[in-house]
Amino acid sequence: MATETTEFSVPDSAAKAAAGSQEFETEKLELSMGPSHPSTHGVLRLNLELDGEIIKKCDPVLGYLHRGDEKIAENMTYNQFVPYTDRLDYLAPLANNVAYAIAVERLADIEIPERCQAIRVLISELARISAHLLGLGAFAMDVGAMTVFLYTFTEREKLYTLFEELTGARFTTSYTRIGGVARDMPEGWTGRVLQFIEEFLPVVDEVDGLLTRNRIWVDRTEDIGVISREDAIAYGLTGPNLRGSGVEMDLRKDLPYSGYEQYDFDIPVGTKGDCYDRYLVRIEEMRQSARIARQVIDKMPSGSFYAEDAKKIFLPPKEKVLTSMEELIQNFMLVTEGPQMPSGEVYFEAENPKGALGFYVVSKGGGVPYRLKIRAPSFCNLSILPKVCIGAMVADTASILGSLDFVMGECDR
Amino acid sequence: MIPTDDSLTSLKEKFSHLNERPSSDWPSFDTPVGELLLTLQALEDEYDFDMLVDVTAIDNGVDASPRFTVVYHLYSTNAHQYIRVAADLEDDENPVAPTATAIWPAADWHERECFDMFGIRFEGHPDLRRILMWDGYPHFPLRKDFPLAGFENELADEEVAEVTGTKVKPAPMAGGPFVAPQADFMTKREPRAKDESWNEKSEKPE
Numbered sequence: 001m002a003t004e005t006t007e008f009s010v011p012d013s014a015a016k017a018a019a020g021s022q023e024f025e026t027e028k029l030e031l032s033m034g035p036s037h038p039s040t041h042g043v044l045r046l047n048l049e050l051d052g053e054i055i056k057k058c059d060p061v062l063g064y065l066h067r068g069d070e071k072i073a074e075n076m077t078y079n080q081f082v083p084y085t086d087r088l089d090y091l092a093p094l095a096n097n098v099a100y101a102i103a104v105e106r107l108a109d110i111e112i113p114e115r116c117q118a119i120r121v122l123i124s125e126l127a128r129i130s131a132h133l134l135g136l137g138a139f140a141m142d143v144g145a146m147t148v149f150l151y152t153f154t155e156r157e158k159l160y161t162l163f164e165e166l167t168g169a170r171f172t173t174s175y176t177r178i179g180g181v182a183r184d185m186p187e188g189w190t191g192r193v194l195q196f197i198e199e200f201l202p203v204v205d206e207v208d209g210l211l212t213r214n215r216i217w218v219d220r221t222e223d224i225g226v227i228s229r230e231d232a233i234a235y236g237l238t239g240p241n242l243r244g245s246g247v248e249m250d251l252r253k254d255l256p257y258s259g260y261e262q263y264d265f266d267i268p269v270g271t272k273g274d275c276y277d278r279y280l281v282r283i284e285e286m287r288q289s290a291r292i293a294r295q296v297i298d299k300m301p302s303g304s305f306y307a308e309d310a311k312k313i314f315l316p317p318k319e320k321v322l323t324s325m326e327e328l329i330q331n332f333m334l335v336t337e338g339p340q341m342p343s344g345e346v347y348f349e350a351e352n353p354k355g356a357l358g359f360y361v362v363s364k365g366g367g368v369p370y371r372l373k374i375r376a377p378s379f380c381n382l383s384i385l386p387k388v389c390i391g392a393m394v395a396d397t398a399s400i401l402g403s404l405d406f407v408m409g410e411c412d413r
Numbered sequence: 414m415i416p417t418d419d420s421l422t423s424l425k426e427k428f429s430h431l432n433e434r435p436s437s438d439w440p441s442f443d444t445p446v447g448e449l450l451l452t453l454q455a456l457e458d459e460y461d462f463d464m465l466v467d468v469t470a471i472d473n474g475v476d477a478s479p480r481f482t483v484v485y486h487l488y489s490t491n492a493h494q495y496i497r498v499a500a501d502l503e504d505d506e507n508p509v510a511p512t513a514t515a516i517w518p519a520a521d522w523h524e525r526e527c528f529d530m531f532g533i534r535f536e537g538h539p540d541l542r543r544i545l546m547w548d549g550y551p552h553f554p555l556r557k558d559f560p561l562a563g564f565e566n567e568l569a570d571e572e573v574a575e576v577t578g579t580k581v582k583p584a585p586m587a588g589g590p591f592v593a594p595q596a597d598f599m600t601k602r603e604p605r606a607k608d609e610s611w612n613e614k615s616e617k618p619e
Contacts (some may be wrong), residue, residue, distance in 0.1 A: 063545035070530075071554055075561045106438060233463050233490060234494040236519035247490060254493040346438050347486055347495060349466070360486065362471055375486075380466075383522040412545060 028056060033397065035064045041138060041401065042408035045190070050394065058389035060382060065412040073372035077338025078104050078178055079313070081372070085173040088374065089410040091134050092127035092353045094163070097176035099350035102257055103359035104178045107346040108339070110310045115303040116180050117259040122296045123166070123175065124258075124350075125289040126193070129200070130159045131353035132240075132282045132289075139402030140211060143220045148207050155200050162196060165189060178339070179314035180306025190297045197290045204286050209281070218413035223276035225388050228273060235387070236380040239355025241282045241404055245273030251351040263295045275403035282405070298356065313339035338367020354378050354407060374413055380407035419494070424460060428452060434499055441497040444564075449500045450511045453485065457516050462487035462496055465513065468523035470531045472557045480505040481533055485513070502533065512538040530555035 034045035043064035049057035069088070073081050085100040086093035098120045105112060112120075137152035160170045165186055167173040175182050211217045227237070232245035244251055250267045252260040268284035270277025306314050315334055316327040333384060343365040349358040355377025362371040383402050421440050423429050434441040444452045456462040467486040470592045473479065479501035487496050502508040513520040524535040525544040532553035535541060535570040543550060552559055 003605070063543075063547065066545040070552060071559075071561060109437070231518075236465055236517070238466075249490050334576050344435065344437055345497075347467075347497065348438075349495075356466065358467055360467065360469060360484070371469075371471050373467065373484075375467040379526075380523065382518060383519060387518075 021094055026051065030377045031377045035061070037059075041406065044401075044406075044411075046385070046397065048389075048394070053393045054397075055389050055392050055394065055397070058386045060385050061069075062379075062382070062408075063197055063412055065408045067413065069413040070372055070374060071246065075368070077367040078341065078369065079315070079334065079339060081369075082177065083174045085171065086174055088376065088413065089352060089354055089357070089378070089407045090171070091407055092131040093171070094123040094127040094167075094175055094359060095131075095175045095350065095352045097174060098124050098258065099348070099352060099357045100359055101176045101178050102350060103348035103361055104313075104341075105307075106309075106412075107309075107344060107347055107361050108178070108265055108313060108341055110179055110307050110313070112180070112258070112307050113304045114259065114301040115197060116307070118296050118300055119175065119181055119185060121260060121263070122190075122293055124191070124352075125293045125296070126159060126162070128289045128353045129286050129293075130156055130163075132286050133159075135353075135402075135405035136207065136279070136282055139399075139405065140207075140217075141390055142402045143217065143397040145211060145214070145217060146202070146310065148210055149205055151203055151210075155196075155203050158196050158199070162189070164194060165192075177314055179359070180304075181308025182246055184305045190300060193293065194297060197293060201287065201290055204283060205395050206329070208283055212283075217345075220397050221279060221403065223272070224275045224396050225392065225403060226272060226274045227384060227388055231384065231387065232273065233383040236378065237355070237384060238377050239352065240278055240285060241355065241381050243405075244270035244278035244281045245268065246270055251349055251356055257348075257350065262299070265292050275399045278403040278405075307358055315410065340367060341365060352377060354405060354410065357410075376410040376413060378411040382411060384408055421460075424455075428455070432445060434497065435496060439495040439497055440552060442499070444498060444500050446500045446502055449483075449498070450513065450516075452498060453487075453513055453516055456487055456498070458495065460489075460496075461491055462489045462491055464488045465517035465523070466495070468513070468520055468527055469554075470527050470533055472531060472555065475556075475558045478505055479503065481508040483510050483527065483533065505516045508533045510535050512536060514538055529553070534554065 016078045018397045023205050024384065029050040031050055032045060032267050033048055035043040045061040045064070047059040047061060050054050067083055067087075072084060082097060082100065085096040088096050107293070115255055122142060133152040133156045137156075139150035140146075140148035158327050163173055166189060167175040167182065191238045227241070227245045229246050232242050232247060237245070238249070245270050248269050251257070252265075253267060265288045266284075268281045270281055311330070311336070320327040321331045322328075345360070345362045347358060347360045349356040356375070357377055358373075358375030360371075360373040360375065364370045383398075383405075425433070425442070428444075428448070428451075429450065432443040435444045442452075464487065465485065466488045467484075469484050471482045471484060473482060481502040483500050483502065485498045485530055487498070488494070489496075500510065502510055508531070510533055511526060512539070514524065516533075521538070521540070522544060525540075525542060527533050528535060528538075528541055529543040529545050530553060539567055542548060546554065552564055554563075
């Protein structure tokens with residue numbers, strides 16, 4: 001019996017369309033995405049030029065959250081600016097405070113006691129966990145995996161409770177002071193942090209299990225938004241985005257500050273530089289942060305939580321201000337005139353959750369910075385967008401934006 | 414070549430136009446604006462400073478000359494070192510600097526921000542538009558003669574201004590956060606708005 005073959009022919013109308021495709025006029029579609037769009041995480045606007053579903057041109061429009069932080073800094077004392085740093089990367093205010101404080105301390109040449117350094121490392125790592133949890137949850141939700149968001153936000157809530165206990169605030173913490181931290185850790189707090197880590201690590205594994213081998217997730221992220229190693233460096237990317245492209249740069253290892261050299265941790269790097277690699281890097285960074293946090297608590301030195309030689313900067317304890325003349329005057333002078341800084345200039349970058357957050361402080365003496373430039377990692381990370389979006393589908397922008405994990409508060413300053 | 418202290422000394426020997434800039438943290442050089450691009454290119458090619466981390470400017474004061482200084486911070490991802498290069502700009506009225514976008518694409522947005530905030534024009538920049546303020550904004554906010562409370566402006570969208578008849582009002586603090594004046598009697602040292610050219614009590618000069 002002869003096998004029956006069926007000949008499939010192209011239907012007439014489709015054949016005509018294919019043959020005459022030259023005759024159709026194609027028109028580029030301009031699409032303004034944002035500034036209030038769920039996948040743009042805040043107020044980023046993208047002016048896209050589309051050819052069908054393909055992005056031909058991408059022009060990010062920034063500045064919707066511009067508050068003039070650098071101008072404000074020129075008009076207030078060094079201590080007064082600490083709360084403003086909370087509002088840069090508002091997902092990791094603790095880490096921002098630390099970066100700013102270290103920059104000014106380098107200007108004033110202050111040695112920070114070991115206990116204070118350890119507290120700073122601990123809160124920076126907790127802030128990193130908190131920021132990555134949010135970044136990951138939002139990324140997954142944009143791509144359609146709602147469950148992950150609920151898991152990560154449950155853990156973040158526990159972290160906020162810990163932050164509240166430590167600093168008195170859940171969101172904008174303003175915990176670090178120049179020359180120390182605002183107060184010592186409450187009793188038993190480190191124990192509760194350890195307990196949190198105990199509960200949090202299985203959740204990371206769970207999220208890992210939900211996403212890493214998930215067919216839909218891999219399809220939506222693998223080979224999407226590929227950033228080559230050379231491009232990543234040339235565009236000044238930092239943080240997990242740079243490491244996702246295979247560059248092993250981490251300021252905690254390269255130029256250790258605040259005693260990071262004492263702790264063992266690994267730097268995860270990607271191979272391809274696509275959205276999937278950036279996701280993997282973040283997952284592993286959370287585990288490494290937990291590892292650092294455990295070591296810090298294990299080794300927590302005793303001593304003072306502020307530098308004794310920072311008396312000219314650090315506000316004296318309140319009970320002394322109310323009982324002792326010397327401290328009262330000190331307090332008054334610090335509040336009215338600000339800490340007296342030597343003139344000079346300092347550039348310091350800290351490895352924040354989003355990348356290297358830099359402060360360039362120019363001082364001409366006195367209590368007010370002459371110029372304070374904030375080098376925002378999100379700003380630099382976003383600058384590659386016009387390049388990486390070209391040729392991608394519109395739906396891929398959700399993956400790309402989610403994997404770049406930026407915060408507009410920091411980007412627009 | 415990986416930058417070490419020796420190689421940076423050799424840099425200074427190679428380029429006689431470089432002057433050491435006082436610095437307590439990283440190696441720091443002043444260069445005339447004419448040789449700026451040459452210096453940056455050499456640092457990228459020969460000294461392995463592969464990452465441009467920051468471009469910014471300093472306004473040295475309304476009456477100062479040279480008024481504007483551009484400052485570049487470079488980082489070497491192999492040697493883990495920063496370097497600072499600064500150049501004073503020649504024209505105080507219309508400051509112009511060369512663009513570094515050909516060396517690092519990262520310079521694109523940094524230079525746009527510099528233009529936006531200080532009005533420094535980067536010659537040869539492919540797309541020098543405002544980046545944080547809106548297109549058509551007439552002032553340069555980080556210049557020292559720009560008051561903290563801002564200037565009264567037409568709304569960004571002219572159509573909206575036409576319909577509502579409103580203008581953007583300056584912030585009510587009129588001078589903003591508090592700083593005590595440094596040289597005065599103790600009794601007058603009460604914290605007050607730093608910009609005292611105008612506030613709630615005295616009218617803003619036209």
